[in-house]
Amino acid sequence: MVINHEKYITFRCPTCGLGSGKQMSIFELSGKGELEVKCEHCGSVCVRIARKADKLLFSVLCVACMEWHSFTANQKFFWGQKLTSYRCPVTGFGILCIGDEESAKKEQSAFDDEMMDILGELEADFIAEQDDEYPGPDNERVMFAIVDKLYLLSKTDRVNCPCGSHEILFDILNDRVHIFCEACGRDAQIMAMTEEDLEKMMETDEILLGVTEDE
Numbered sequence: 001m002v003i004n005h006e007k008y009i010t011f012r013c014p015t016c017g018l019g020s021g022k023q024m025s026i027f028e029l030s031g032k033g034e035l036e037v038k039c040e041h042c043g044s045v046c047v048r049i050a051r052k053a054d055k056l057l058f059s060v061l062c063v064a065c066m067e068w069h070s071f072t073a074n075q076k077f078f079w080g081q082k083l084t085s086y087r088c089p090v091t092g093f094g095i096l097c098i099g100d101e102e103s104a105k106k107e108q109s110a111f112d113d114e115m116m117d118i119l120g121e122l123e124a125d126f127i128a129e130q131d132d133e134y135p136g137p138d139n140e141r142v143m144f145a146i147v148d149k150l151y152l153l154s155k156t157d158r159v160n161c162p163c164g165s166h167e168i169l170f171d172i173l174n175d176r177v178h179i180f181c182e183a184c185g186r187d188a189q190i191m192a193m194t195e196e197d198l199e200k201m202m203e204t205d206e207i208l209l210g211v212t213e214d215e
């Protein structure tokens with residue numbers, strides 16, 4: 001039996017909202033107790049891998065709930081697997097894929113699609129039907145990351161309306177996301193065109209409807 005001692009690991013960073021991939025080898029884990037995997041874009045530590053006897057302990061910072069989730073794998077079994085993936089126990093989102101590079105990337109993109117489907121249930125009709133109206137792939141990437149971050153904020157009750165209602169809806173337009181309160185009509189516009197829009201969103205910890213910052 002041939003066992004590949006290299007694995008490719010993919011995840012979506014909760015801090016910046018972007019996807020990351022990294023090659024790791026069994027040798028990085030031998031000797032020292034713990035391996036930290038950082039986001040390739042912003043450098044945040046998103047995954048920790050530790051060895052405990054014949055087990056591997058994975059801790060993943062979850063893109064949906066912003067908390068660390070832990071998973072264990074049997075080492076002997078793990079290195080022989082083509083693909084191992086883990087989901088958030090709270091939201092069911094796929095949060096970590098480990099395998100050969102091709103399988104891990106494929107699973108990650110399935111996880112991303114699933115996430116977009118769930119976002120769709122949040123009143124967000126994304127990309128698919130409007131593809132040709134989209135200005136370009138660059139905006140698509142910015143939009144994706146921004147929608148991701150918005151979802152995360154709303155999931156953790158950080159998108160709020162002063163009226164106290166939780167009926168907050170998201171409408172994804174070509175160049176922005178329109179957020180509005182169904183109860184009182186207060187709203188907010190989040191521009192999603194440029195890198196600056198993305199940076200601004202990544203620095204946002206909370207959105208209060210009806211409070212305009214930019215104009």
Ligand SMILES: [Zn+2]
Nearest residue numbers: 013016039042
């Ligand atoms: Zn990041």
Ligand SMILES: [Zn+2]
Nearest residue numbers: 062065088090
């Ligand atoms: Zn989670």
Ligand SMILES: [Zn+2]
Nearest residue numbers: 161163181184
């Ligand atoms: Zn309201």
